[in-house]
Amino acid sequence: MLMCLAIPTQIITVSADQQGATVSIDGIQKEISLALVEEIAVGDYVLLHVGYALSKVDTVEAEKTLALFAEMKGLETMEPLK
Amino acid sequence: MNLEGRIAITLSPTEDNAHRVAINSTRPVHACQMFHGKSIDETLKALPLLFSICGTAQAAAAVRACEQALDHSPSIKSEKIRQQLVALETIREHLWRTLLGWGASLGEPLSEQTMARVMTLQQQMRKALTGDTSPFQLQPQLSPSDSLMVSTLQQQLIEIVEHSLLGISIAQWESITSLDAFWGWSKQQKTVATRFIQQLEHAGWNHLGECDSSLLPTLETELIHQQLDQADFIAQPLWKAIPRETTPFSRTQSPLLTTLYTHYGNGLLTRSVARLTELFQQLTQLLNPASQSSIATYQPSVGIGLSTAARGQLLHRVAVENSQIIRYQILAPTEWNFHPQGVVTQALQQLEPDTATVKQQASLIIHAIDPCVGYDLTLNPTGTEC
Numbered sequence: 001m002l003m004c005l006a007i008p009t010q011i012i013t014v015s016a017d018q019q020g021a022t023v024s025i026d027g028i029q030k031e032i033s034l035a036l037v038e039e040i041a042v043g044d045y046v047l048l049h050v051g052y053a054l055s056k057v058d059t060v061e062a063e064k065t066l067a068l069f070a071e072m073k074g075l076e077t078m079e080p081l082k
Numbered sequence: 083m084n085l086e087g088r089i090a091i092t093l094s095p096t097e098d099n100a101h102r103v104a105i106n107s108t109r110p111v112h113a114c115q116m117f118h119g120k121s122i123d124e125t126l127k128a129l130p131l132l133f134s135i136c137g138t139a140q141a142a143a144a145v146r147a148c149e150q151a152l153d154h155s156p157s158i159k160s161e162k163i164r165q166q167l168v169a170l171e172t173i174r175e176h177l178w179r180t181l182l183g184w185g186a187s188l189g190e191p192l193s194e195q196t197m198a199r200v201m202t203l204q205q206q207m208r209k210a211l212t213g214d215t216s217p218f219q220l221q222p223q224l225s226p227s228d229s230l231m232v233s234t235l236q237q238q239l240i241e242i243v244e245h246s247l248l249g250i251s252i253a254q255w256e257s258i259t260s261l262d263a264f265w266g267w268s269k270q271q272k273t274v275a276t277r278f279i280q281q282l283e284h285a286g287w288n289h290l291g292e293c294d295s296s297l298l299p300t301l302e303t304e305l306i307h308q309q310l311d312q313a314d315f316i317a318q319p320l321w322k323a324i325p326r327e328t329t330p331f332s333r334t335q336s337p338l339l340t341t342l343y344t345h346y347g348n349g350l351l352t353r354s355v356a357r358l359t360e361l362f363q364q365l366t367q368l369l370n371p372a373s374q375s376s377i378a379t380y381q382p383s384v385g386i387g388l389s390t391a392a393r394g395q396l397l398h399r400v401a402v403e404n405s406q407i408i409r410y411q412i413l414a415p416t417e418w419n420f421h422p423q424g425v426v427t428q429a430l431q432q433l434e435p436d437t438a439t440v441k442q443q444a445s446l447i448i449h450a451i452d453p454c455v456g457y458d459l460t461l462n463p464t465g466t467e468c
Contacts, residue, residue, distance in 0.1 A: 004456065005134065006131060006134035035198060036197055047134045049135060054134060068128055068131060
């Protein structure tokens with residue numbers, strides 16, 4: 001489960017009682033709780049923390065953030081500062 | 083690769099009734115190299131977007147590092163607002179751990195409505211402190227805070243804490259300094275906090291995870307810069323060749339904590355009460371938070387910024403040339419605490435094998451030290467290498 005990085009995750013389905021939702025993380029569907037946020041709909045982006053949606057992220061900001069994460073991938077080498 | 087990486091923890095029993103602990107991390111600790119070549123403004127805007135739980139503490143460390151590199155001094159007001167927002171984030175995280183984490187450990191229905199209320203209050207408080215402006219930019223132009231609203235919201239948070247965790251007022255809690263008074267409180271009051279503490283007591287887990295960890299001291303300027311120049315320091319930091327701990331326990335002091343430490347060492351009980359104590363201290367000091375310690379300037383155009391996230395000390399270092407970032411480093415508390423020989427390893431080594439609850443015990447210890455980190459815990463009952 002995503003813990004630390006603010007990777008926006010898109011809502012795929014919302015349960016009838018609005019308390020749960022399905023998201024897709026790395027191609028795997030997961031159930032999350034919507035107990036801590038209000039007015040979440042299918043297609044919205046949310047930030048997750050240990051199985052809960054923490055907050056809703058607007059689409060423009062979510063896309064900007066996802067672009068940053070895409071840039072982050074593969075940056076695992078480092079040389080000492082001269 | 084999973085973008086966040088994972089920490090894999092494997093416990094293997096040893097012949098002397100303890101555990102060998104192996105910690106392997108794939109956390110992308112150098113991913114902030116993505117900021118190399120970007121402008122400072124661009125970086126300060128982008129960086130808080132990357133972190134969900136400690137985004138405010140990250141933003142504070144980032145702007146402080148950039149200010150030092152550019153030889154800018156923030157206004158007293160900017161720094162105060164930053165500290166208030168970081169404290170607010172820490173309060174939310176401690177409430178998350180206690181209301182939801184301890185509730186889950188007890189198998190109780192979770193206090194989700196209360197936590198939802200906390201998060202709403204946090205957002206309202208943030209708005210009352212800064213309006214639509216951000217203190218995490220260079221030379222920020224801040225809206226005046228709505229002091230009356232901030233005080234009102236603080237009082238509402240205090241009421242939640244006193245009702246949901248303490249059962250008494252914070253002032254009454256602060257007067258508890260003896261073991262008798264502490265155990266009396268935990269038996270008389272019926273809150274998720276007292277039930278969690280009673281659970282530790284009944285299970286005989288007050289000492290669980292007690293170890294000789296070494297606390298992270300004040301970082302000396304020249305040495306920390308030299309260390310940060312070493313390629314492997316960020317991933318597995320040692321200070322003066324010793325793994326160090328940076329947690330609520332390592333930075334919180336009170337007469338009650340002194341009493342508990344004397345009797346129970348740095349085991350689960352003392353760590354849990356340290357989290358509670360810091361929550362109450364930060365909440366009551368929210369209008370006038372303590373200032374953040376800093377590291378002196380070492381060389382031109384290079385800056386270090388510190389902030390105290392809920393899980394421990396964050397350090398950012400930036401090097402700037404022609405208004406562009408040529409080097410960005412983040413040293414997170416997780417790398418100190420989950421060092422292969424660090425406090426988590428030392429605490430887990432003490433667990434007795436062959437008990438039905440060893441996995442539960444290990445999870446409680448890990449969450450008491452750092453509840454944010456994503457980890458996979460594996461028990462290796464044969465003791466063979468994984």
